[in-house]
Amino acid sequence: MLQGLSISQIVDLTGGKLLCGENEFVVTNVAIDSRQVVRATETLFVALQGAKASGELFIPDLISLGVKAFLVSKSFDENKIRKDEGLIFIAVPDTREALQKIAAFQRKQFKKPLLGITGSNGKTIVKEWLGQVLSEEYTVGKSPKSYNSQVGVPLSIFGLSAYHQVAILEAGISKPGEMDALENMIQPHLGIFTNIGSAHDEGFPSRKAKIWEKLKLFKRSKFVIYQKNDSELSNSIEQEFSADRLISWGDEPGATFVRSVKKLEQGTRIVLLKEDLEMLTFKVPFSDSASLENITHVLVAALTLGEQSTKIQQALDHLKPVEMRLTLKDGANESLLIDDTYSNDLAGLRVALDFMKLQRPKKRRVVILSDVLQHGAVEEVYSEISGLLSEYEIDQVYAVGKEVHRISSAGSMEIALFETTQDLLQGISPNDFQEDLILITGARVFGFERVVNFLQRRIHGTTLEINLNALTHNFNFYKKQLKPQTKVMVMVKAFAYGGGAAEIANHLQSMGADYLAVAFTDEGVALREEGITLPIMVLNPVKESLLLCQQYDLEPVVFSPSFLRFTAALTQKEKIELSIHLDFDTGMHRLGFDESELADLGEILLANPQLELKSIYTHLAGADEEVHKEYSIQQLETFARIKEKLKLMLSIAPLAHALNSAGILAFPSFQFDMVRLGIGLYGVEVTGKNEGALKPISTLKTTISQIKEIPPGGTIGYSRKGVLPDGGRIATLAIGYADGYDRRFSNGGGFVLIHGQKAPIIGNVCMDMCMVNLEGIAAQEGDEAIVFGPEVSLSDLAKGIGTIPYELLTNISTRVKRVYYLD
Ligand SMILES: *Cc1c(COP(=O)(O)O)cnc(C)c1O
Numbered sequence: 001m002l003q004g005l006s007i008s009q010i011v012d013l014t015g016g017k018l019l020c021g022e023n024e025f026v027v028t029n030v031a032i033d034s035r036q037v038v039r040a041t042e043t044l045f046v047a048l049q050g051a052k053a054s055g056e057l058f059i060p061d062l063i064s065l066g067v068k069a070f071l072v073s074k075s076f077d078e079n080k081i082r083k084d085e086g087l088i089f090i091a092v093p094d095t096r097e098a099l100q101k102i103a104a105f106q107r108k109q110f111k112k113p114l115l116g117i118t119g120s121n122g123k124t125i126v127k128e129w130l131g132q133v134l135s136e137e138y139t140v141g142k143s144p145k146s147y148n149s150q151v152g153v154p155l156s157i158f159g160l161s162a163y164h165q166v167a168i169l170e171a172g173i174s175k176p177g178e179m180d181a182l183e184n185m186i187q188p189h190l191g192i193f194t195n196i197g198s199a200h201d202e203g204f205p206s207r208k209a210k211i212w213e214k215l216k217l218f219k220r221s222k223f224v225i226y227q228k229n230d231s232e233l234s235n236s237i238e239q240e241f242s243a244d245r246l247i248s249w250g251d252e253p254g255a256t257f258v259r260s261v262k263k264l265e266q267g268t269r270i271v272l273l274k275e276d277l278e279m280l281t282f283k284v285p286f287s288d289s290a291s292l293e294n295i296t297h298v299l300v301a302a303l304t305l306g307e308q309s310t311k312i313q314q315a316l317d318h319l320k321p322v323e324m325r326l327t328l329k330d331g332a333n334e335s336l337l338i339d340d341t342y343s344n345d346l347a348g349l350r351v352a353l354d355f356m357k358l359q360r361p362k363k364r365r366v367v368i369l370s371d372v373l374q375h376g377a378v379e380e381v382y383s384e385i386s387g388l389l390s391e392y393e394i395d396q397v398y399a400v401g402k403e404v405h406r407i408s409s410a411g412s413m414e415i416a417l418f419e420t421t422q423d424l425l426q427g428i429s430p431n432d433f434q435e436d437l438i439l440i441t442g443a444r445v446f447g448f449e450r451v452v453n454f455l456q457r458r459i460h461g462t463t464l465e466i467n468l469n470a471l472t473h474n475f476n477f478y479k480k481q482l483k484p485q486t487k488v489m490v491m492v493k494a495f496a497y498g499g500g501a502a503e504i505a506n507h508l509q510s511m512g513a514d515y516l517a518v519a520f521t522d523e524g525v526a527l528r529e530e531g532i533t534l535p536i537m538v539l540n541p542v543k544e545s546l547l548l549c550q551q552y553d554l555e556p557v558v559f560s561p562s563f564l565r566f567t568a569a570l571t572q573k574e575k576i577e578l579s580i581h582l583d584f585d586t587g588m589h590r591l592g593f594d595e596s597e598l599a600d601l602g603e604i605l606l607a608n609p610q611l612e613l614k615s616i617y618t619h620l621a622g623a624d625e626e627v628h629k630e631y632s633i634q635q636l637e638t639f640a641r642i643k644e645k646l647k648l649m650l651s652i653a654p655l656a657h658a659l660n661s662a663g664i665l666a667f668p669s670f671q672f673d674m675v676r677l678g679i680g681l682y683g684v685e686v687t688g689k690n691e692g693a694l695k696p697i698s699t700l701k702t703t704i705s706q707i708k709e710i711p712p713g714g715t716i717g718y719s720r721k722g723v724l725p726d727g728g729r730i731a732t733l734a735i736g737y738a739d740g741y742d743r744r745f746s747n748g749g750g751f752v753l754i755h756g757q758k759a760p761i762i763g764n765v766c767m768d769m770c771m772v773n774l775e776g777i778a779a780q781e782g783d784e785a786i787v788f789g790p791e792v793s794l795s796d797l798a799k800g801i802g803t804i805p806y807e808l809l810t811n812i813s814t815r816v817k818r819v820y821y822l823d
Pocket of ligand 1 (some may be wrong): 490539619659660661662676677678679680
């Protein structure tokens, strides 16, 4: 933070009321998430109202971490405060607004140039690249990742320090009226409007209205950088701002910088012609139009800030297409790698360490890091890094570079120093790591991809990428449909619908899910062995696995009178207690007790107190289809009746639950105590009513193994089913039906996306491979092909071959590597 704040200052800034505590106490840090608190005693915790829960619920945890100062809402119950412990509580009407006011104040303390970026696409990439380019000459502060929201922007501002010489912040909005608050905090001197696209169109009456809203960011800016290639955008900007504030670029004459682009064998040459006819030439390492657009914004901004073109080119030489994400990968010897090889600044390091903290516990926490390549403030930077490493309780550090030796170890952290990445690779072996959690983070020039490759478990060319942010988004979408007290059980059966049970369960655990459910006992055992601690229900245990359930603290569903009698007898004989759930069949006709068996059931349960009844439930047969609405309601009413009868009989009230993903949306008045969320969490909205509200969480990708020219009349694959009468080009992909790529996609039944273009399947899908027609697509061996993901709807794919998304997801073979990331 730029400036420490006393409690009385905070009270003044936020218009709050001091409930208790001393006025002079000073905080140097602001946190909104109990899991991300460092330097606890100097932290102000701001309790925000989340979709999931109020931050106020975490106050006891925070107090035990050592946090003293809290900003809470007016409705906070004062009687809960223990006034004798030196705690400080400030009450404000709206905690989010208060957070923003503190951020706006901090922003005003930053006297150097500050650049604000908005637009539909490319904000984060432009920010990251501009950061890389400017740090050749300046010490740069910037928002971590895509922290661009009402809450992300304040956190970005708190990350700025007095030694930064220039700052870059991004602003993202999804609704009218949101930009004012962001503008008030960011107040950029210089602005970049990247472009305008369809993202968040649904939130605005028109495209124009969206442009106007975004333009508010530059109200007080001295200059605005924009592109003239999109006339709707440039017309709006030119109407709004006087000409002396505009800096444009475009491919036609008339812009401040007229761009011409020449594709080279490798990369692209960009020539910028200024109004004074000075010509500047840059070479960049890519050629796709989106990257070229982003980099042109970067060039114009860096030139406007006065950076020398030779320095800019130096930075461009190390620039690679930015992977905007932290990625979790399996390492050798059961280690887990966090690949953060793109980010190289303190803000990024902090985000990565936070991410590390949220992972399942492993034996040791290891960090491999390089010099931080930024200009100046060397002492401050490394002392701050040392502080972070010890706060996050890192056991072992491998430091690579010429300056990073300045880091020091306060406690038991071991530090090994290497001059170059090559030295590191020669000095370590994958076998140095056993079940460790390893963060790999370094500047581009250090080429830490090699370190990741070296420590990674070998993989084949097909991966399923899981976006953990999208998972959070979907979870919160369903949470919002529920009453605050309704619990959520998440179905992680079938390898979490193909997504990979352990990582997803771990993420859900940290998001506050209440229960997990798996289909079979082994799935539950695997989760326990991975360190998952949430209660786990087993839907379909076999009798032989009941003891295993008891050993692993799993809770079996008992679904028939004979199973119940067996369970009772077994637990009596073994003298053990067991938590169980009961399934009632109200119309699905799959598993479960009939209403008529209630009396029997009650008698057995009363006679067997070693069986603890945790919950009762039923399952709807047609929740996703309007035509079955009456049937569903009948099922739900039957269940409500069963619940009441059971309560009378046993005088206990176990949790009751009935709704699956579709049911949550269709029957909100039947939430009972808990719901069972499945497919919706994974981004598929089966009722079709809320499409767009969910985000796809998974992308199935494969690679092109080979490209072939086929002569006229040539046939492709088994049984010679694929034919190219006029010849053509095909690509062979590294995915087949053994990976879960359905054979019904054969012969044009399916397609993949290569460089954004559809390539239809040609011939029969083979076991490990399939072929696609490359007509009209420029592709090379090794290029990526997308099977499904945000751009290819899983529901459409499923419909195309007469199945449902559930089947496609759960069929993806476990040999396909799962990779998890935060975007
Ligand atoms: C799979 C399953 C669910 C989840 O259903 P979705 O349609 O995926 O939301 C809920 N309850 C039971 C008993 C299930 O087997």
